[in-house]
Amino acid sequence: MMKLNNLLQQNNLDGILLTNKYNLRYFTSFTGTTGFALVTKTGRYFFSDFRYKEQATNQVTPRGFEFVLWDRSMKSVAEFLKKNEVKRLGIEDQDVTLSYYNNLKTEFEGVELVALEDKVSKTRMIKTEEEIENIKEAVRIADIAFSKILEKVKEGAKEKDLSAEIEYIMKLNGAEDKSFDFIVASGYRSAMPHGVASDKTIEKNEFVTFDFGCYYNGYASDITRTIFFGDEITEKHKEIYNTVLEAQLLAISKAKAGMKASELDKVARDYITEKGYGEYFGHGLGHALGLEIHEQPFVSKIGDIVLEENMVVTIEPGIYIEGFGGVRIEDDVIIKKDGCEVLNKSPKELLILK
Ligand SMILES: [Mn+2]
Structure with a gap:
């Protein structure tokens, strides 16, 4: 958790959208295939659909994430950005497609998207x-x-x-x-x-x-x-x-x-x-x-x-x-x-x- 706080601070971000499946596993313990997380200074949310409700809740709750039943639109995620006053949002640009990025740009109006390159993955370099x-x-x-x-x-x-x-x-x-x-x-x-x-x-x-x-x-x-x-x-x-x-x-x-x-x-x-x-x-x-x-x-x-x-x-x-x-x-x-x-x-x- 310290690592995510450091990432927010060092990159002057209000939030990070975690989408890479390895980084998701590392930080939320989620082992499924559909889901993503939003980390802000004030809240931690894990979004997934109905199929993963039980599994995801069991896996991510002990790691400090709140499970959110996702309606498959990024508009609903934008509400969480607003609620947590996210102006600068880090994204895993090496992990998302151009169409996904374009969708974020449309739905996350007024939010600056910041490319994190491999900064999140690099937090996994030293093993416990x-x-x-x-x-x-x-x-x-x-x-x-x-x-x-x-x-x-x-x-x-x-x-x-x-x-x-x-x-x-x-x-x-x-x-x-x-x-x-x-x-x-x-x-x-x-x-x-x-x-x-x-x-x-x-x-x-x-x-x-x-x-x-x-x-x-x-x-x-x-x-x-x-x-x-x-x-x-x-x-x-x-x-x-x-x-x-x-x-x-x-x-x-x-x-x-x-x-x-x-x-x-x-x-x-x-x-x-x-x-x-x-x-x-x-x-x-x-x-x-x-x-x-x-x-x-x-x-x-x-x-x-x-x-x-x-x-x-x-x-x-x-x-x-x-x-x-x-x-x-x-x-x-x-x-x-x-x-x-x-x-x-x-x-x-x-x-x-x-
Ligand atoms: Mn090899």
Whole structure:
């Protein structure tokens, strides 16, 4: 609640319209799909329709919000603005459509709409102990899935089937849902950083990259492991794998509170560049995760946010060589005062499955 008051004050606002579903969950505990909140200096309201009356009331009341049965018009919301003397209203401009914005402009006559950009989402960057516990459990479930999926990797196995198995294993182990569309990318497809599982089957002597995660209590996990399938591994495969692994371990050894996200990115990037593979590492080193699978701070060349204690970020360098294959290794880590804590327990040394 302090965070919302600070936002009002720092941006010289009389109110904030919360519409982003992750921010709504964070501040009101609402887990449904239809609803929004109005926060003013004097009142806190949560608007939703008849379907969510009971659920929303139970969830938002303990968080200090009053449930308002919404008639689906913004005109009725304007009454609340008037009642609370809102002249400057912050909106989550990155979250609303142009037509929604135009509607607000019409219905909220005389109210100045102020774009908050990602200021609300950024209040979620430092995790509480409870949030960290949820992320840890989501990571633990993902680790179980990795160990179990290895038994299913064989010649002719379809990427999509392996992806479905991973989801099934995680759900059997307590996951609410998958946290994104899994990447199972084998052979030439492993050179695609976002090679979502396809109909391709696993063949001998290729890399297979698994990138997956789940939700537990609303919080995400995200893990990537690359294995080699077959008995004829080349020196090039080994070199690429070990370069990514060394870069990942190096970044983990340097990650700590007080450094800029871009400095952490540079640690892994410089190492990979020194080894001659710089041009094949075309994405950022990582991203934070929490209620969202990708959230601030982003760990990239342009990441100017300073890492702080209890931010949870991924460290996931990769090398991708078109026509040959690729490797990525990803762990979720908690930033600490003097280092970081790696949450994933899945092994990272080169695994050759025959
Ligand atoms: Mn990731």
